Amino acid sequence: MTRGNLFHRIWKERSAYFFILPTLIGFLFFSLKPLIEGIRLSFYEANLRQQVFIGLDNYSKVFQDPFFWLSLKNTFLFVVVLVPLILFISLFIALVISKLSSFWQSFFKGAFYLPAVSAGVVMSLVWLWIFNSTYGLFNYILSIFHILPITWLGDDNPARVAIIIVVISWVVGMKIILYSSALAAIPKSIYEASEIDGANSWQKFWNITWPLITPMTIFLLVTLTIGISQIWEAIFLLTGGGPHYATTSLVLRIYQLGFLYFRFGEASVYAVVLLMIVFTIAFFQFRYLNKKLEF
Amino acid sequence: MAKPRVEITFWGEASVQFQNSIFTEGYKKLHPEVKINLEEIPSQNIREKVMIALATGNSPDVLGDYIGRLGNWANQGFLASLSGTLSVEDEKDFMSSVLNQFKIDGELFGYPMRYWVISYMVNKSILDKVGIGDIYPGTDFPLKDWMIIAKKVKELGYFATCFFANGRSGDYWMLTNFLIFGANLWENGNYKETTLNSGKGVMALEWMIDMVKGGYAPSGVAGITDGDYLNFMNTGRSVMQGRTPGTALATETLFDNGLLDYIPDFRVVGTPHASGILNPPLFIGPSGYVVFKEDDTEKLKTSIDFAKFVTSKENSKKVCEAYQQLSARYSVRLFEDQKCFLVAQKLISENGVGDLGLSSPHYLEVRDAQFPELQAAFMGKKTPQQALDDFAKKIRNIWKEK
């Protein structure tokens, strides 16, 4: 492509640039500097007083730190479990309620969405009470069924399950709403036509529904991956990364390094690594599913 | 009205009990030419805000906070030295054990205001119920007596005490249990090597784990939070633990708010001690006010003056009463009619103050390093010796960092 051609194309599509201008300006003012700073600091030993350039030493230090691999593993665990689980649950629920009357649809959407509006310190107090081993609600219910109490936050895997439950409750509502609107967009006529051809429920789903909601699936998959890789609040408030580091995620470690120990350089290394991993995953998710879109 | 000649920024803890505007308005009356910008910040977010301010080259002029967080800024050299700014009588008026925590290498970096003290307390109402009310402990509390009480209350379904390891703060509550066996974080003011993994410390941790196994304390310690720790006694499920004497004054509130269905009788007693161990000291945690370094000498002078005003006798009295804490000044006598505070003060004068290293460098990191190791020990992942040794290793690594 010659230079003249490029400028010609830019001029021809100049309106597009105006459309993205506000977002771009916002990006330049509020996102570019943090992005550059975050990457830059990863090459420095930085605390509140001073910054010393040490190049890749930070990286080798972090890669030799067992806490890095631990938090990487935990984050990976959460992503691998939560992303498919939330996608599946929200799609399933959206499918089920799509058959209901408008009133019931709103009721269920509201019921699943509302937990998201109350995330925060007070809600985690409620959750802490629910998960309390001695007098918490969960174990109280279990005792009614004569099941032994579980030390929710006091044991590795129960603590992870507790975090998973809390995150699902905070996140699933929005996804259901989005999938619902994607499902509602499919004209009934397509289903009716396939019924004439003798398609059953499963075939209808797999051959019609699933392909047609792919753009939404892409969006949810990518944003979920990005979001879950960064969960912090639920972990900090409920387990503090414990017990004994069982739920320490990458972002929690970033918080510890940056905000508690003032080791900004190392915190930035974590952030850069996280950025690269998530970017790569998102990129391939996008490519793979976009190919599926071309039918 | 005259245009303000000096403008200073004051960051204080937001609190339900006390509004910091009392200080700013009081000072304005005396010095109308000074403008004070007040910001009240939730205490769990103060450190973040100050850190972000410092990281971007800003800072408040006067800051009121707990010593554990103030020590951070002092150790990194952000605070102005206050040595020599107190009059002789003022300096004598501050309790030495408190004032010393506001000094680093002899340099004063803050003015103390109030302090909490952790004393051991028992719910006497439960002891009465169980029938041993007349042998409740006094200021000398041998561990064997503790075990007698524990066994008796267990029969009626109460826990003796509560341990926790899922804490974001409150290390002093758990450390009080270590004091029972004569073990503490530090010895002789050496903050580079912990002594918690000594034989005594290991015995203490082993004892705690045994108590949980024996059903004298709730299980799942690794998941119990500092809030739960207090709640167990607040809801009458456990009988004794270390906490602030002020709780004995708040029992009616506990009843009114439905946590308990009777008004309990909380008593301050001596901290339990194993045989061969002397009566343990008490932990105290002061809060105070500091001034940040400042090039503008006028601002600096005003800030120091304001900080002095805030920690003056009259203001000190008001604040301490609101927080139900003791004043760092000898001359401010509070709660004189309250047995709980009198006993606590007696215990301090007899047994001294425990050293938490609150203003040592890395105090917050040390506190953070404790809980995961305790969790591992209570979960059975590591033996008490291993857990405490790993804790000691972490502290050595923390010092190697800088």
Add this chain to the structure above:
Amino acid sequence: MKLLFYFSLIVLIFLAISLLFPLYWMFKGSFEMMGFAMKIPPFFLPHNPTIQNYVNIFIQYPVIRWILNSSIVAIFTVGMSVVFSCMAGYAFGKKDFPGKNILFWLLLSTMMIPFHITLIPLFATMKSLGLYDTLPAVFLPSACNAGGMFLARQYMSTLPSDILDAARMDGAGEFKIFTLIVIPISKPLVAALSIFAFVGSWENFLWPLIISGSNSSRTLTVGVATISCAGGAMIDLGIAMSGASLVALPLIIFFFMFQKYFTKGITLGGIKG
């Protein structure tokens, strides 16, 4: 299949009730005095219900001011974010221009950086712009949110191009096409973007806490946190819960106002024409 459907429905009802439970507990707790909220065995209905907590909050603290601030921030966030997202989403979804992919992934990557890392540089920027302790400082960073742009792109990419091309051939300008054709058929998108922007802005805690100083720019979430803690152990749970309920209430109302737009979907699944 019918059996599976009804079974799923039962599971769903059970799930819905379970998920609503913590929220109900918080509302219930706001009408009780502190200790009853967390008692076991639990009281399922408010015990000695009282509005004392709400009275305390409104009398003792400038809650009205906080609600006003939160509202202003929310209005601006929603307005700016929806408009900018739709514009950018339209460009990325329907147009083809040099640098499109690079710009798209650049903007998307802003979502992949943990907020704690962006906090300090962002604070420095705001301070240097002289916007510390102002309301614009609270809503400006969220106005250019990449997630909204992404959703808009997905949505717009499935809009029928022929209508747009026809309008162009009739000589309509790009902006006219956008405002008169694209937006009207994007109502569900606008509804979804609005609700996400509103919830995000109303619930936002950390950034407003850092960038605000006094009550002039303090939002509701920050204000509630200020009165919930007592610098130590026991917080007034009643006030905390009523504060949190106040935060949640507008979000619930807003949802029920806008939710009817969700039930009508339009092409978000690749159907042409």
